[in-house]
Amino acid sequence: MPDPTPMSDDEFRQLVRRTLGAPGRAMTDTYILDGTIPIQEPDLRTWARWFKTKDRQVAETWVTPHVRVSTIFLGLDHALGQEGPVLFETMVFGGPCDGDAARYRTWGQAEHGHQACVDRVQAALETRRRAGGGSAGGAGG
Numbered sequence: 001m002p003d004p005t006p007m008s009d010d011e012f013r014q015l016v017r018r019t020l021g022a023p024g025r026a027m028t029d030t031y032i033l034d035g036t037i038p039i040q041e042p043d044l045r046t047w048a049r050w051f052k053t054k055d056r057q058v059a060e061t062w063v064t065p066h067v068r069v070s071t072i073f074l075g076l077d078h079a080l081g082q083e084g085p086v087l088f089e090t091m092v093f094g095g096p097c098d099g100d101a102a103r104y105r106t107w108g109q110a111e112h113g114h115q116a117c118v119d120r121v122q123a124a125l126e127t128r129r130r131a132g133g134g135s136a137g138g139a140g141g
Contacts, residue, residue, distance in 0.1 A: 029077040036107035059114040067095035071114040096124040
């Protein structure tokens with residue numbers, strides 16, 4: 001899944017090739033942010049320059065030293081036939097909820113979803129701790 005860390009030039013070129021070559025992907029599936037508002041960007045070069053240089057992080061929470069919840073702006077519509085673009089994603093890295101993900105249409109929904117995910121991860125870690133399942137903050141499941 002996408003990570004907001006800077007990409008190398010090779011990684012960036014691969015992303016653009018995948019975007020151009022994706023079946024059914026129209027150039028209007030690309031978006032940039034104006035503050036927290038997604039704006040359609042049909043020009044792939046403009047989108048690519050923006051995507052490579054901008055911070056797409058909505059929120060990041062380290063629940064423990066080994067469990068992170070990250071929410072980012074994807075820049076590509078992931079609606080898959082649904083009405084309206086789906087442009088944000090929250091993902092859990094580590095812990096009992098490792099790999100859990102959710103997607104959203106707006107920055108506000110992404111912020112709310114991020115906090116809800118953090119709350120779920122904290123509850124799962126607490127449940128694990130109470131059940132005697134070892135370190136609550138351990139990596140993996």
